[in-house]
Amino acid sequence: MPEGDTVWNSARVLQRALAGARLTGSEFRMPQLATTDLTGWTVRESASRGKHLLLRLTAPAGHAGSGRDWTLHSHLRMDGVWRVYAPGERWAARPAHLIRAVLRSSGAVAVGYHLHDLALVPTAEEESLVGHLGPDLLGPDWDPDEAVRRLAAHPDETIGEALLDQRNLAGVGNLYKCEVLFLRGISPWTPVRAVPDLAGVVTLAQRLLAANRGRWAQSTTGSLHRGATSYVYGRPAQPCRRCGTAIRKEELGERVTYWCPSCQPDRR
Structure with missing residues (x-):
């Protein structure tokens, strides 16, 4: 990806x-x-x-x-x-x-x-x-405070869509969006204003991208074994690695989103 x-x-x-x-x-x-x-x-x-x-x-x-x-x-x-x-x-x-x-x-x-x-x-x-891009998660200009400021400027947008908007922070794609929100226990449909810790979200996103820098295999679980590299991304109907609930898949904006309905309760 x-x-x-x-x-x-x-x-x-x-x-x-x-x-x-x-x-x-x-x-x-x-x-x-x-x-x-x-x-x-x-x-x-x-x-x-x-x-x-x-x-x-x-x-x-x-x-x-x-x-x-x-x-x-x-x-x-x-x-x-x-x-x-x-x-x-x-x-x-x-x-x-x-x-x-x-x-x-x-x-x-x-x-x-x-x-x-x-x-x-x-x-x-x-x-x-x-020049329109937000702080680059893997660049020398990475500034988590600025990334949080840009996200917070769109309080009514879903956090799932806001993370993909490269004007807020540059580098997050659909895989990292899904994985970061799972690890933080946040539903992708949560409005930005209702996310309790935006700083934690952007810090984790940067850590995950940095951990995979320098290799082509992308893993958020720590495992590079086939089928074990993600928590929710690309795993529809498979059991959540935390609670066993079936992972769900649904479109959000123009992209398919994966999430665990138990670990990431949807309060729409």
Whole structure:
């Protein structure tokens, strides 16, 4: 699931493969960048901001964009992914028709599948793409007090929807939303104003994402065994690991929500 920790991991993969490298070729299969050629550009760094991936580059001398740093921005949403291959290695992660971007260097080839919101902007203008985001749970700007302030500014919104709003805090996706609320004993339909300890909610969310940073397997239970990595997420009709009650599944907003009706009493 491409949540904040997955995007952080993807940024690290691109950092190891491309940072400091001069690109020997590029290809974009999206109309807005179809004629863009990054050959000769140098990759400075790869970073993440919530669910957004930022590849920062320097244009070569003589290029129209030289003298300024640039950022290749991509959003993974639900299905996007970057994969790195050795030169000459077969690209086998996804079907070829899903490829949206290819970046080549002498030592690696980065292929972006099913990317969204792909854009190339001056780095000085990055905030036009990510400036609306709340504090990044895995970033140097993480500020739990600010995250609580932003959540509290929407008192009548359900806590389940508020946690997914990246303007409040950046990085929580549906998996962590469900798991955090279970661990805190809060129904996803609880209005933000009725949540007794918002600081505890955002602190736990940050701890869970940080615990999974650096690995692709996501676990909130402490176990990496198949079928044992979550408390409620993806477990409809299965017994709650705490009380044995059948886990329920229902739509909340535009997303499916999992919860235990006993451990998280619904007071709608």
